[in-house]
Amino acid sequence: MATITLKPFKTPELIIECNNITPDAFAGKTPAEIAELEIFEGKVREKLGDFFSVTGSSGNTAAETDILIDGDCSRVKYLGSKMTVGTITVNGNADMYVGGWMKGGKIHVKGNVDSFCGIAMEGGEIEVDGNAGNYVGCAYRGDWRGMRGGTIHIHGSAGNDIGTFMLGGTIIIDKNAFIHVSTHAEGGTVVIKGDVEGRVGGQMVKGDIYVFGNVQYMLPGFKEIDRVQKEIAGESATFRHYIGDLGERHPKSKGKEIYANLYVKASA
Amino acid sequence: MAEILIKNGFVIDPSRKINGDVMDIAIKDDKIVDKVGSGAKVIDAKGKVVMAGAVDVHAHVAGPKVNAGRLMRPEDKLFKSPDAQEHYRMEMGFSIPSTFKTGYDYARMGYAFVMEAAMPPLHSPHVHEEIHDTPIIDEAALPVFANNWFVMEYLKNNEIENAAAYVAWIINATKGYGIKLVNPGGTAAWAWGLNCLGINDPVPYYDITPAEIITGLIKTNEYLGLPHSVHIHQNSLGDPGNYTVTLDSLKLAEGVKAKNKFGRDTVMHSTHIQFHSYGGDSWANFESKAKEVMDYVNSQKNITVDLGCVTLDETTTMTADGPFEHHLNNLNHLKWANVDVELETAAGVVPYVYDKNIKVCGIQWAIGLELGLYAKDPMRTFITTDHPNAGPFIRYPRIIKWLMSQKAREATLASFKYTDKVIDATNIHGIDRELTLYEVAQMTRNGPAKSLGLSHMYGGLGAGLDANVGVFNLDPKNMPSDPEMIEKALLRAAWFIKSGQIVVKDGEITNHGNKRTVWVNAKVKENPQVMRDINEKFLKNYTVAIGNYPVWDSLAPNPLVIDIDVEA
Ligand SMILES: [Zn+2]
Ligand SMILES: [Zn+2]
Numbered sequence: 001m002a003t004i005t006l007k008p009f010k011t012p013e014l015i016i017e018c019n020n021i022t023p024d025a026f027a028g029k030t031p032a033e034i035a036e037l038e039i040f041e042g043k044v045r046e047k048l049g050d051f052f053s054v055t056g057s058s059g060n061t062a063a064e065t066d067i068l069i070d071g072d073c074s075r076v077k078y079l080g081s082k083m084t085v086g087t088i089t090v091n092g093n094a095d096m097y098v099g100g101w102m103k104g105g106k107i108h109v110k111g112n113v114d115s116f117c118g119i120a121m122e123g124g125e126i127e128v129d130g131n132a133g134n135y136v137g138c139a140y141r142g143d144w145r146g147m148r149g150g151t152i153h154i155h156g157s158a159g160n161d162i163g164t165f166m167l168g169g170t171i172i173i174d175k176n177a178f179i180h181v182s183t184h185a186e187g188g189t190v191v192i193k194g195d196v197e198g199r200v201g202g203q204m205v206k207g208d209i210y211v212f213g214n215v216q217y218m219l220p221g222f223k224e225i226d227r228v229q230k231e232i233a234g235e236s237a238t239f240r241h242y243i244g245d246l247g248e249r250h251p252k253s254k255g256k257e258i259y260a261n262l263y264v265k266a267s268a
Numbered sequence: 269m270a271e272i273l274i275k276n277g278f279v280i281d282p283s284r285k286i287n288g289d290v291m292d293i294a295i296k297d298d299k300i301v302d303k304v305g306s307g308a309k310v311i312d313a314k315g316k317v318v319m320a321g322a323v324d325v326h327a328h329v330a331g332p333k334v335n336a337g338r339l340m341r342p343e344d345k346l347f348k349s350p351d352a353q354e355h356y357r358m359e360m361g362f363s364i365p366s367t368f369k370t371g372y373d374y375a376r377m378g379y380a381f382v383m384e385a386a387m388p389p390l391h392s393p394h395v396h397e398e399i400h401d402t403p404i405i406d407e408a409a410l411p412v413f414a415n416n417w418f419v420m421e422y423l424k425n426n427e428i429e430n431a432a433a434y435v436a437w438i439i440n441a442t443k444g445y446g447i448k449l450v451n452p453g454g455t456a457a458w459a460w461g462l463n464c465l466g467i468n469d470p471v472p473y474y475d476i477t478p479a480e481i482i483t484g485l486i487k488t489n490e491y492l493g494l495p496h497s498v499h500i501h502q503n504s505l506g507d508p509g510n511y512t513v514t515l516d517s518l519k520l521a522e523g524v525k526a527k528n529k530f531g532r533d534t535v536m537h538s539t540h541i542q543f544h545s546y547g548g549d550s551w552a553n554f555e556s557k558a559k560e561v562m563d564y565v566n567s568q569k570n571i572t573v574d575l576g577c578v579t580l581d582e583t584t585t586m587t588a589d590g591p592f593e594h595h596l597n598n599l600n601h602l603k604w605a606n607v608d609v610e611l612e613t614a615a616g617v618v619p620y621v622y623d624k625n626i627k628v629c630g631i632q633w634a635i636g637l638e639l640g641l642y643a644k645d646p647m648r649t650f651i652t653t654d655h656p657n658a659g660p661f662i663r664y665p666r667i668i669k670w671l672m673s674q675k676a677r678e679a680t681l682a683s684f685k686y687t688d689k690v691i692d693a694t695n696i697h698g699i700d701r702e703l704t705l706y707e708v709a710q711m712t713r714n715g716p717a718k719s720l721g722l723s724h725m726y727g728g729l730g731a732g733l734d735a736n737v738g739v740f741n742l743d744p745k746n747m748p749s750d751p752e753m754i755e756k757a758l759l760r761a762a763w764f765i766k767s768g769q770i771v772v773k774d775g776e777i778t779n780h781g782n783k784r785t786v787w788v789n790a791k792v793k794e795n796p797q798v799m800r801d802i803n804e805k806f807l808k809n810y811t812v813a814i815g816n817y818p819v820w821d822s823l824a825p826n827p828l829v830i831d832i833d834v835e836a
Contacts, residue, residue: 140342141342141343142344142603143346
């Protein structure tokens with residue numbers, strides 16, 4: 001394995017868009033070549049080297065390439081966009097669209113991430129030590145194809161619209177979430193270890209949601225059917241099992257309708 | 269402007285029966301001429317094919333439903349929009365491109381004229397604003413009439429003269445080009461959640477049938493002597509077994525003679541015929557009836573069709589056939605927009621994915637191509653995708669590739685998940701016809717220009733015609749063995765000259781051209797009864813006043829007006 005280290009040295013005037021910070025784009029390039037890669041500041045084409053010092057070496061392939069960003073990326077969007085393999089580690093915060101459309105590999109952000117983390121993700125792993133903004137693992141605006149695979153693990157809290165139009169994969173939020181979880185989802189699993197305010201599973205067709213804390217306002221489209229013992233995200237508990245959203249269409253399998261499942265941890 | 273000489277190209281011009289002869293094409297200002305002086309700019313077309321600017325007879329490129337599609341589908345732009353370019357406007361979108369991308373992409377393919385196929389009269393100002401915003405290509409728009417209260421009232425009493433006076437008033441007010449019919453009677457029925465699936469189903473609450481609307485509007489069209497024939501999207505679009513409805517409607521043109529001064533000898537254009545050539549009675553036994561439909565079209569000299577080929581893309585459907593879009597939304601559960609346009613029409617928009625791994629989509633793909641391959645008269649069969657309904661217009665070169673190469677068709681067919689089932693339900697596998705570039709030029713240039721009554725300006729390279737000339741990297745005497753090269757060459761012209769200006773060089777836009785809006789100014793005898801009816805309905809039923817209705821001249825600042833005078 002080989003590591004390329006990027007060190008931000010200049011705060012951009014506008015937020016910069018760095019779709020090119022991926023192991024796929026860096027593999028087989030020298031630091032000087034990497035510094036020449038194109039990024040956008042607004043509509044202006046700039047170079048990666050205008051904002052980051054580039055040291056170390058990249059691997060021959062993306063799989064052999066680790067990227068370390070040693071500093072704050074609060075004004076850097078699209079880190080790891082569409083990456084397929086390799087790793088990115090950020091010693092700080094990152095802006096919107098971390099790991100968007102990601103197919104494989106791993107991204108670890110040691111600070112917070114802004115919104116749209118893991119948007120339309122297909123595979124791989126995103127780990128965030130801090131909090132996430134809104135739209136974790138959601139679909140692109142207007143699209144009906146959200147997250148399909150992979151794992152997003154947020155160790156802090158997240159905002160609203162988690163897993164919108166989700167089709168597969170897993171999202172784990174260790175603390176709390178605000179509103180709109182798995183809206184329109186047709187698959188996948190969302191686990192919230194803390195509390196959620198409400199609108200959980202609205203227009204959900206298929207898929208699973210686990211909430212270990214409280215759902216302050218339950219949607220009327222969910223009906224409690226039984227209590228089950230389940231193990232998820234390394235914890236075992238007894239859950240109240242709801243099915244829904246009863247107001248939405250549902251596919252049939254062997255003559256029976258398939259519903260989405262919402263599991264809320266039963267209080268003692 | 270100045271003089272241009274396109275030298276030594278292989279010229280294909282069916283309007284003068286020229287098939288690949290090495291010739292020069294001379295241009296002076298905005299017209300093709302016999303010769304130019306020694307100072308003319310010379311374009312070397314040696315080894316390349318030279319054809320007239322192409323003419324698209326049917327596409328949805330401007331107006332409220334196109335814009336509704338853009339608004340409801342931001343994802344249509346994602347990763348499908350090139351980065352900003354110096355000197356030219358941002359281009360966005362794939363199936364519903366921005367106005368600028370629309371103009372640029374048509375020009376890159378060497379298109380000179382595009383017909384916006386469905387203009388809701390009430391929203392004609394919006395249609396013209398977008399047409400005005402679309403660079404380079406000349407455009408016209410067809411107002412829709414077949415579900416209009418006035419039209420149904422006049423035609424149910426067989427008052428052709430009154431219908432003609434009303435149609436003329438609308439064409440003038442909307443700066444329209446001709447008479448479009450969409451799901452005659454069915455869209456009016458949709459206001460009550462109903463539809464007309466056969467041409468003899470009475471239109472609820474109106475006491476008329478689709479057949480009577482179609483026949484009446486054909487008569488109205490020929491009474492007025494409009495440049496184009498009636499242009500019809502038939503009833504029962506997209507339903508298994510609908511080919512019998514299609515044949516019934518086409519038969520309504522039997523024996524009718526064209527009456528006009530534009531060289532048009534047809535009286536009905538039946539659009540996106542692919543969607544109307546379906547057999548079976550469910551999606552399970554869905555099959556091609558392309559042969560049955562095309563055999564009839566071949567036998568009738570007074571009808572034209574366009575194909576509406578499915579291109580196997582993710583696209584956006586949009587039509588004034590409101591009930592059809594509702595039906596489609598129930599099939600695919602994606603997004604749906606629906607609107608009622610007062611006394612006139614309705615519309616719907618639904619995204620659609622033509623997936624090559626779905627059997628029905630594969631059969632639809634085959635039907636579109638079969639129709640093109642069964643066509644005996646390429647002057648009456650035009651290449652379209654009903655853009656964006658069956659696929660985006662930038663796939664025309666791909667359709668031409670499939671029509672010109674059995675190898676390309678077989679390769680696509682073999683890539684399907686259900687190849688054998690598609691072969692069972694269609695005839696595509698057995699067809700070895702490969703169209704020639706001459707036939708393609710008839711289907712995309714000379715033929716549509718004639719059907720639109722525009723062959724005095726477009727579709728040919730004779731002296732006096734508009735100087736719209738495309739030069740493509742294809743050698744008709746030595747066509748490439750790799751069919752992909754056909755698509756590549758036709759997607760990006762080596763040169764395209766529009767109205768005497770070089771607008772494309774090496775596949776890239778070089779000039780914003782001299783875009784024109786083409787419309788018909790129809791003069792009819794004063795008709796006090798119709799004017800009274802119009803005034804009364806504006807007072808009683810419309811949400812706008814009559815003075816706010818017509819399209820301002822400023823929205824068509826570079827007009828090309830075609831005058832017709834019924835009394836003359
Ligand atoms: Zn149509
Ligand atoms: Zn259409």
